[in-house]
Amino acid sequence: MSIVKLNNRGVRSATTFGSISGLGEMRFIKKQTASSSATLSFVDGTSDVVLDNTYKEYIFTLNNMHPENGGGSPMMTASTDSGSSYGVTATTTDFRSTHSESGGSTGVVYRTATDLAQSSDEVNIFGGTGTGNENDECCVGIVHLFNPSSTTFVKHFIARTHGYADDDRAYSNFSAGYFNTTSAIDAIRFINGSSNDMDAGDICLYGIN
DSSP: OEEEEEOTTSOEEEEETTEEOSSSOEEEEEEEEOSSBSEEEEETTSTTOOOSTTOSEEEEEEEEEEESSSOOOOEEEEESSTTSSOOOOEEEEEEEEEEETTSSOEEEEEOTTTOOSSBOSOEEOSOOOOSSOOTTOEEEEEEEEEOTTOSSSOEEEEEEEEEEETTTEEEEEEEEEEEOOSSOOOEEEEEOSTTOOEEEEEEEEEEEO
16 A cells, blocks of 8 residues: 655655655554454564553554444453463553434543553553444544563553443543553553454554664
8 A cells, every 4th residue: 555645845655555754664563353253462572562761652443343232332451471360550541432323422531440540450542442343333443552661661652442232322532641660561452341352353563763
């Protein structure tokens, strides 16, 4: 896939997706596809995954994540020992906006039930796709992880997701926080939550120069 852009003289040029030039370069690293998957893990040095000091920012894209049995919510957690254990302590904030298909119900809500305060639980990055197990229920989103290899600072992240649930609503979720460790984070694991596997969808990892 090629992307057309303008250079500093206004001349059109093209670049190949996976190496997007600009203020920085966005480099494709790894794609994983869910198929009745309990977890999708990105571990530095495993299966061509890079999650080290090569890049100061990493981006995960979530595309059409669908739960296997209805319900659940995409979540993530981190590791500092190459995935031998997960559950790095995190503090987060979480709110979402909603709008029903009928137009009769809207709102913006802070989600006290899903934020974390110095917890080793998984970080909730979406509000849930409902419990109806409808085929068209899914969510999409982007997660930014900043400077995970720092041994000086905590590891900040921002998640912006959107999805459709069985109550016929659009849900836009905004969550952010930090993994409270000065050890290098070298693995990120995604799960669906509520003991439900990820039936379909894919997650791609990119590095930003």
